[in-house]
Amino acid sequence: MTQTLPPDSGQLFRHPLDASPLTAATGDDGTIAALLGADGSRFAVDDGIPDLIWPRTLGEAERTAQATYEEVADVYDKYIHLTFDTFNTDETTERRRMVDRLALSPGQTVLEFGCGTGRTSALIAERLGAHGTLLLQELARPVLVQARAKAAKLATPSHVALANGSYLPLADNSVDAVFHFGGINMFSDIGRCFAEAARVTKPGGRVVIGDENMPVWLRDTEMGRVLMNSNHHYRCPVPFEHIPVEARDVACEWIIGGVFYVISFTVGEGAPYADLDFQIPGRRGGTHRTRYYGQLEGVTPEAKRHAQDQAARAGMSLHAWLDRLIRTADGTPDTDTETEDKNGKGGGR
Ligand SMILES: C[S@@+](CC[C@H](N)C(=O)[O-])C[C@H]1O[C@@H](n2cnc3c(N)ncnc32)[C@H](O)[C@@H]1O
Known part of the structure; x- marks a missing residue:
């Protein structure tokens, strides 16, 4: 069945470049066919999913990530357990541990960018309840379609969009928390991504972002060498230099066998007081x-x-x-x- 974009989406979504408002353009069937920017940009809506990816022509890193996850979409859920099994850890327990760091309350609005097939989304939604809102965004359409199907069964209302995590199509201070896990090592502009997460989060809200990192103290163990050989993302540094000045109560822990970092912080205003x-x-x-x-x-x-x-x-x-x-x-x-x-x-x- 063809899906449609909810009528309030014109207000929810913003231009991914500068967060300026968009207006909804209605098609012949009366549903939203596109979101239009004042600069002449036209963001098509296909099967109820607005394509708000920016830049319109992606750079190589994002094109590669998008193609990879379009290709593996059908088997992602089948094999993701291997990542957790490798370290004798339980996927749901580890994901809940990350969600704990969001410190959520019922009724809040949370953005998950790079949500994949939505494996953490239900765990976030269970904290938000029926009065909360879940915003799910992705670069690769086939995984987002799966995330949307799962989210449709949850009590929490959700909105999906195709978007680049470094150009979030949302207004400033519009969400209570931002979550991302597993993709940021592939981003070409990690600094912009952290800045965007802080921009869209209300002061006092939380940001939680994690991905692979073989910590320096494990790099010369057999496990470290073998895993870094199999998956070069374990060589990626923890992006401390990209944490924005607005970050407060910053914490970093290594989970899932101690080889995935999770940075969490509360969003403040400007630099801290001194x-x-x-x-x-x-x-x-x-x-x-x-x-x-x-x-x-x-x-x-x-x-x-x-x-x-x-x-x-x-x-x-x-x-x-x-x-x-x-x-x-x-x-x-x-x-x-x-x-x-x-x-x-x-x-x-
Ligand atoms: C390893 S998967 C993780 C998916 C999901 N977060 C999870 O925990 O299962 C990485 C995801 O990040 C997405 N991704 C990669 N680069 C992205 C970008 N620049 N913006 C948004 N999503 C991106 C990919 O399409 C992919 O779905």
């Missing part, structure tokens, strides 16, 4: 900020020693003594209030 302006007690003095921005051109070691001696004799930190000296030299009033550590917090002395 008080850079308290007076640091001790001989150097100043604040973290004045030490960073107020560095003088290099002086000779003798001049520095002389300044240190003079400051010590005056009972002042080097910062306060220099600041006063320089301000006195050109007549600028001394506004620096440092004399002692006011809040008891110390820095490098």
